[in-house]
Amino acid sequence: MIQSFKWIAILEGISFLLILFVTMPLKYIFDMGQPNQIIGMAHGFLFLAYVVMAFLVKSELNWNIKTLLIVLACSVIPFGTFWMERKYLEASKY
Structure with missing residues:
Protein backbone atom coordinates (compact mmCIF):
# COMPACT_ATOMS: atom_id res chain seq x y z
CA MET A 1 0.00 0.00 0.00
CA ILE A 2 2.89 2.36 0.74
CA GLN A 3 4.30 1.89 -2.76
CA SER A 4 0.88 2.76 -4.24
CA PHE A 5 0.70 5.88 -2.07
CA LYS A 6 4.16 6.92 -3.28
CA TRP A 7 3.00 6.71 -6.90
CA ILE A 8 -0.22 8.56 -6.19
CA ALA A 9 1.69 11.30 -4.35
CA ILE A 10 4.08 11.77 -7.27
CA LEU A 11 1.31 11.77 -9.87
CA GLU A 12 -0.81 14.16 -7.78
CA GLY A 13 2.16 16.52 -7.48
CA ILE A 14 2.80 16.41 -11.22
CA SER A 15 -0.87 17.06 -12.02
CA PHE A 16 -0.92 20.00 -9.58
CA LEU A 17 2.15 21.54 -11.20
CA LEU A 18 0.71 20.99 -14.69
CA ILE A 19 -2.43 22.86 -13.69
CA LEU A 20 -0.51 25.63 -11.99
CA PHE A 21 2.20 26.26 -14.57
CA VAL A 22 0.81 24.94 -17.87
CA THR A 23 -2.97 24.75 -18.11
CA MET A 24 -3.80 27.89 -16.11
CA PRO A 25 -1.63 30.10 -18.35
CA LEU A 26 -3.14 28.37 -21.39
CA LYS A 27 -6.61 29.10 -20.07
CA TYR A 28 -6.15 32.71 -19.03
CA ILE A 29 -3.50 33.96 -21.45
CA PHE A 30 -4.35 32.02 -24.61
CA ASP A 31 -8.06 31.35 -23.93
CA MET A 32 -7.61 27.57 -24.21
CA GLY A 33 -9.78 25.96 -21.54
CA GLN A 34 -9.82 22.36 -22.75
CA PRO A 35 -6.40 21.32 -21.34
CA ASN A 36 -7.41 22.70 -17.96
CA GLN A 37 -10.59 20.62 -17.93
CA ILE A 38 -8.78 17.40 -18.81
CA ILE A 39 -5.85 17.81 -16.42
CA GLY A 40 -8.19 19.26 -13.79
CA MET A 41 -10.35 16.14 -13.82
CA ALA A 42 -7.30 13.89 -13.51
CA HIS A 43 -5.94 16.08 -10.71
CA GLY A 44 -9.25 15.92 -8.86
CA PHE A 45 -9.27 12.12 -9.00
CA LEU A 46 -5.62 11.94 -7.89
CA PHE A 47 -6.24 14.42 -5.05
CA LEU A 48 -9.10 12.31 -3.70
CA ALA A 49 -7.02 9.14 -4.03
CA TYR A 50 -4.17 10.89 -2.20
CA VAL A 51 -6.40 11.84 0.73
CA VAL A 52 -7.92 8.36 1.02
CA MET A 53 -4.51 6.70 0.78
CA ALA A 54 -3.09 9.05 3.41
CA PHE A 55 -5.69 7.83 5.88
CA LEU A 56 -5.01 4.20 4.98
CA VAL A 57 -1.24 4.59 5.26
CA LYS A 58 -1.61 6.45 8.57
CA SER A 59 -2.52 3.27 10.40
CA GLU A 60 0.07 1.19 8.54
CA LEU A 61 2.94 3.55 9.47
CA ASN A 62 1.52 4.51 12.88
CA TRP A 63 1.44 8.21 12.12
CA ASN A 64 0.09 10.53 14.78
CA ILE A 65 -2.55 13.14 13.92
CA LYS A 66 0.08 15.87 13.47
CA THR A 67 1.93 13.83 10.84
CA LEU A 68 -1.32 13.04 9.04
CA LEU A 69 -2.24 16.73 8.95
CA ILE A 70 1.19 17.61 7.55
CA VAL A 71 0.84 14.93 4.87
CA LEU A 72 -2.63 16.22 3.97
CA ALA A 73 -1.43 19.84 3.89
CA CYS A 74 1.33 18.85 1.48
CA SER A 75 -1.33 18.06 -1.12
CA VAL A 76 -2.27 21.73 -1.46
CA ILE A 77 1.27 23.17 -1.51
CA PRO A 78 3.18 23.22 -4.81
CA PHE A 79 5.95 20.59 -4.67
CA GLY A 80 4.56 19.47 -1.29
CA THR A 81 3.80 15.90 -2.28
CA TYR A 94 7.73 -1.86 2.67
Missing part, protein backbone atom coordinates in the same frame (compact mmCIF):
# COMPACT_ATOMS: atom_id res chain seq x y z
CA PHE A 82 7.37 15.40 -3.52
CA TRP A 83 8.76 16.60 -0.19
CA MET A 84 6.27 14.47 1.73
CA GLU A 85 7.18 11.36 -0.25
CA ARG A 86 10.86 11.85 0.56
CA LYS A 87 10.36 12.73 4.22
CA TYR A 88 7.63 10.30 5.30
CA LEU A 89 7.63 7.46 2.79
CA GLU A 90 11.21 7.06 1.58
CA ALA A 91 12.47 5.84 4.94
CA SER A 92 9.59 3.41 5.48
CA LYS A 93 10.20 -0.30 5.09
Whole structure:
Protein backbone atom coordinates (compact mmCIF):
# COMPACT_ATOMS: atom_id res chain seq x y z
CA MET A 1 0.00 0.00 0.00
CA ILE A 2 2.89 2.36 0.74
CA GLN A 3 4.30 1.89 -2.76
CA SER A 4 0.88 2.76 -4.24
CA PHE A 5 0.70 5.88 -2.07
CA LYS A 6 4.16 6.92 -3.28
CA TRP A 7 3.00 6.71 -6.90
CA ILE A 8 -0.22 8.56 -6.19
CA ALA A 9 1.69 11.30 -4.35
CA ILE A 10 4.08 11.77 -7.27
CA LEU A 11 1.31 11.77 -9.87
CA GLU A 12 -0.81 14.16 -7.78
CA GLY A 13 2.16 16.52 -7.48
CA ILE A 14 2.80 16.41 -11.22
CA SER A 15 -0.87 17.06 -12.02
CA PHE A 16 -0.92 20.00 -9.58
CA LEU A 17 2.15 21.54 -11.20
CA LEU A 18 0.71 20.99 -14.69
CA ILE A 19 -2.43 22.86 -13.69
CA LEU A 20 -0.51 25.63 -11.99
CA PHE A 21 2.20 26.26 -14.57
CA VAL A 22 0.81 24.94 -17.87
CA THR A 23 -2.97 24.75 -18.11
CA MET A 24 -3.80 27.89 -16.11
CA PRO A 25 -1.63 30.10 -18.35
CA LEU A 26 -3.14 28.37 -21.39
CA LYS A 27 -6.61 29.10 -20.07
CA TYR A 28 -6.15 32.71 -19.03
CA ILE A 29 -3.50 33.96 -21.45
CA PHE A 30 -4.35 32.02 -24.61
CA ASP A 31 -8.06 31.35 -23.93
CA MET A 32 -7.61 27.57 -24.21
CA GLY A 33 -9.78 25.96 -21.54
CA GLN A 34 -9.82 22.36 -22.75
CA PRO A 35 -6.40 21.32 -21.34
CA ASN A 36 -7.41 22.70 -17.96
CA GLN A 37 -10.59 20.62 -17.93
CA ILE A 38 -8.78 17.40 -18.81
CA ILE A 39 -5.85 17.81 -16.42
CA GLY A 40 -8.19 19.26 -13.79
CA MET A 41 -10.35 16.14 -13.82
CA ALA A 42 -7.30 13.89 -13.51
CA HIS A 43 -5.94 16.08 -10.71
CA GLY A 44 -9.25 15.92 -8.86
CA PHE A 45 -9.27 12.12 -9.00
CA LEU A 46 -5.62 11.94 -7.89
CA PHE A 47 -6.24 14.42 -5.05
CA LEU A 48 -9.10 12.31 -3.70
CA ALA A 49 -7.02 9.14 -4.03
CA TYR A 50 -4.17 10.89 -2.20
CA VAL A 51 -6.40 11.84 0.73
CA VAL A 52 -7.92 8.36 1.02
CA MET A 53 -4.51 6.70 0.78
CA ALA A 54 -3.09 9.05 3.41
CA PHE A 55 -5.69 7.83 5.88
CA LEU A 56 -5.01 4.20 4.98
CA VAL A 57 -1.24 4.59 5.26
CA LYS A 58 -1.61 6.45 8.57
CA SER A 59 -2.52 3.27 10.40
CA GLU A 60 0.07 1.19 8.54
CA LEU A 61 2.94 3.55 9.47
CA ASN A 62 1.52 4.51 12.88
CA TRP A 63 1.44 8.21 12.12
CA ASN A 64 0.09 10.53 14.78
CA ILE A 65 -2.55 13.14 13.92
CA LYS A 66 0.08 15.87 13.47
CA THR A 67 1.93 13.83 10.84
CA LEU A 68 -1.32 13.04 9.04
CA LEU A 69 -2.24 16.73 8.95
CA ILE A 70 1.19 17.61 7.55
CA VAL A 71 0.84 14.93 4.87
CA LEU A 72 -2.63 16.22 3.97
CA ALA A 73 -1.43 19.84 3.89
CA CYS A 74 1.33 18.85 1.48
CA SER A 75 -1.33 18.06 -1.12
CA VAL A 76 -2.27 21.73 -1.46
CA ILE A 77 1.27 23.17 -1.51
CA PRO A 78 3.18 23.22 -4.81
CA PHE A 79 5.95 20.59 -4.67
CA GLY A 80 4.56 19.47 -1.29
CA THR A 81 3.80 15.90 -2.28
CA PHE A 82 7.37 15.40 -3.52
CA TRP A 83 8.76 16.60 -0.19
CA MET A 84 6.27 14.47 1.73
CA GLU A 85 7.18 11.36 -0.25
CA ARG A 86 10.86 11.85 0.56
CA LYS A 87 10.36 12.73 4.22
CA TYR A 88 7.63 10.30 5.30
CA LEU A 89 7.63 7.46 2.79
CA GLU A 90 11.21 7.06 1.58
CA ALA A 91 12.47 5.84 4.94
CA SER A 92 9.59 3.41 5.48
CA LYS A 93 10.20 -0.30 5.09
CA TYR A 94 7.73 -1.86 2.67
